[in-house]
Amino acid sequence: MNKNNFGKIAVFLTVAILGFFIGKEIAFAYSTIHNGYQSTPIYVECYLNFEADTKTAISNACTEWNNAGAGNLVYKSGTEHSMTIYPIQNTENHITKGSRGTDKYLMQATNFIVNGYSTETDIDINVSHPFGTAGSQLVFDIQNCMTHEIGHLLGLADLRNTILDTNKTMYFECTKGETKKRTLEQDDKDGILSLYKK
Amino acid sequence: MKKIISVVLIFCISVLGGFFCFSNSNETAKLGAGIEIFNPQTTNTSVDGATKMVVSGSIPALTLRDLVCDSTIIIKGKVNKLLPSRWSNEGYKKGKDIRNVLQTDIIIDIEKVYKGTPYDSKQIAVRIDKGQTDDMIVESDGYPDFTSGEDVILFLAIDDGDAANANENYYVLKGMAQGKFSLTQTNNIYTNNKEEIEVEKINHIIKENLELEKANPREKMTKEEIKKNNEKYFGK
Numbered sequence: 001m002n003k004n005n006f007g008k009i010a011v012f013l014t015v016a017i018l019g020f021f022i023g024k025e026i027a028f029a030y031s032t033i034h035n036g037y038q039s040t041p042i043y044v045e046c047y048l049n050f051e052a053d054t055k056t057a058i059s060n061a062c063t064e065w066n067n068a069g070a071g072n073l074v075y076k077s078g079t080e081h082s083m084t085i086y087p088i089q090n091t092e093n094h095i096t097k098g099s100r101g102t103d104k105y106l107m108q109a110t111n112f113i114v115n116g117y118s119t120e121t122d123i124d125i126n127v128s129h130p131f132g133t134a135g136s137q138l139v140f141d142i143q144n145c146m147t148h149e150i151g152h153l154l155g156l157a158d159l160r161n162t163i164l165d166t167n168k169t170m171y172f173e174c175t176k177g178e179t180k181k182r183t184l185e186q187d188d189k190d191g192i193l194s195l196y197k198k
Numbered sequence: 199m200k201k202i203i204s205v206v207l208i209f210c211i212s213v214l215g216g217f218f219c220f221s222n223s224n225e226t227a228k229l230g231a232g233i234e235i236f237n238p239q240t241t242n243t244s245v246d247g248a249t250k251m252v253v254s255g256s257i258p259a260l261t262l263r264d265l266v267c268d269s270t271i272i273i274k275g276k277v278n279k280l281l282p283s284r285w286s287n288e289g290y291k292k293g294k295d296i297r298n299v300l301q302t303d304i305i306i307d308i309e310k311v312y313k314g315t316p317y318d319s320k321q322i323a324v325r326i327d328k329g330q331t332d333d334m335i336v337e338s339d340g341y342p343d344f345t346s347g348e349d350v351i352l353f354l355a356i357d358d359g360d361a362a363n364a365n366e367n368y369y370v371l372k373g374m375a376q377g378k379f380s381l382t383q384t385n386n387i388y389t390n391n392k393e394e395i396e397v398e399k400i401n402h403i404i405k406e407n408l409e410l411e412k413a414n415p416r417e418k419m420t421k422e423e424i425k426k427n428n429e430k431y432f433g434k
Contacts, residue, residue: 012208015208015209015212016208016209016211016212017212018209018212019208019209019211019212033252033254034252047432047433048433049432049433049434050431050432050433051430051431051432051433053431054431054432085295085296085297086297087251087298088295097432098297098360099359099360100359100360100361101357101358101359101360101361101362101370102355102358102359103355103357103358103359103370103371103372103373103374103377104327104359104370104374105255105256105257105340105374106255106256106257106258107255107256108253108254108255108256108340109253109254109255110251110252110253111251111252111253111254112249112251113250113251113252125432127424127425127428127432128358128359128421128424129258129424130419130423130424130427130428131427131428131431131432132427132431133431138417138418138419139427140258142431145256148256149255149256152254152255157254157339158254158255158256158339160339160391162391162392172255172256172257172339172340173256173257173258173259174256174257174258174259175258175259176258
């Protein structure tokens with residue numbers, strides 16, 4: 001093999017490998033934390049003191065996932081709870097609130113997993129941060145954050161690519177006033193379809 | 199010209215090849231055709247008989263200015279060791295019908311203090327909410343992992359949450375994973391996977407951001423205002 005051919009092959013391989021990995025990065029767009037629930041729909045119970053706007057925001061977050069194409073997966077239950085402990089394993093999917101600290105999460109989902117499947121998920125709202133429902137620039141939007149947490153409940157993991165993932169519901173960071181997570185991106189839908197559309 | 203067209207063509211074909219090999223259609227996901235659709239480490243109920251809780255969530259995005267201005271202390275140091283994980287409750291035991299948070303303290307040897315005065319000038323503890331006991335594993339990707347001997351720059355704050363223990367000296371990471379900057383392959387450059395900091399420039403970065411804050415403070419609510427605001431949505 002002469003030097004000229006060797007150079008051409010090297011360029012070919014470099015470009016091909018680089019392209020392949022760029023393609024892989026673009027395509028690999030969701031990941032999961034468990035295999036989902038074995039039986040759906042799931043019902044999430046709100047803390048009884050939540051105001052009507054908050055309950056609507058939670059209900060809307062559930063609806064967004066139910067419209068993803070994998071059937072009716074999750075609903076806000078008509079039953080409410082008075083539990084202030086988070087997390088607690090009691091077979092019910094509670095949404096709680098508490099002052100967890102300025103340097104803790106906005107909202108958090110704890111999945112209890114048995115044999116790879118979720119059996120229960122508790123979601124907590126950290127009221128050390130300011131929340132609202134109107135997309136104000138001074139507060140975190142409840143529906144925006146809750147849509148992300150319902151994604152965790154159903155089995156999707158956080159996305160962390162600061163270039164490719166920022167518009168997706170499962171991107172792990174939120175900013176004040178942000179509402180884009182209310183609407184699922186195709187990758188969010190693909191993730192949920194992989195878990196529930198058998 | 200021909201050569202350029204050939205290279206562009208090869209590149210485009212490769213990108214498409216990579217995309218279709220790894221794109222997540224239902225069929226490929228179901229068949230698992232070379233695609234890992236879940237992290238196998240988190241799908242088992244137990245490891246060595248321990249129950250597993252997987253904790254995930256959303257965190258507030260912090261800028262470098264937020265980190266600089268809102269941290270109580272900023273230090274450079276080395277991870278000395280990780281203490282055994284323990285529960286946040288009295289006696290560090292898991293309680294029944296109470297809030298249980300599994301926590302791990304990381305002991306840091308301080309090499310340099312850039313902002314604030316730590317409770318101890320040589321060694322401090324940093325507390326994260328994940329860990330492992332004999333019968334429980336709590337995984338949380340909101341918190342970073344630490345390794346003994348690791349060089350770190352840490353943005354730290356006082357724990358003001360309901361699981362805080364006022365009788366102990368420790369800090370928490372400002373903005374969870376965002377508060378830990380690890381040394382990169384490039385000497386003296388640290389990253390939290392979002393921002394990069396050069397050690398030589400950190401004093402300047404801190405000074406610049408604190409001056410900016412003084413001249414033009416960020417608009418934010420006080421704790422009392424947050425409490426009042428949130429009562430409108432979550433009740434008292």
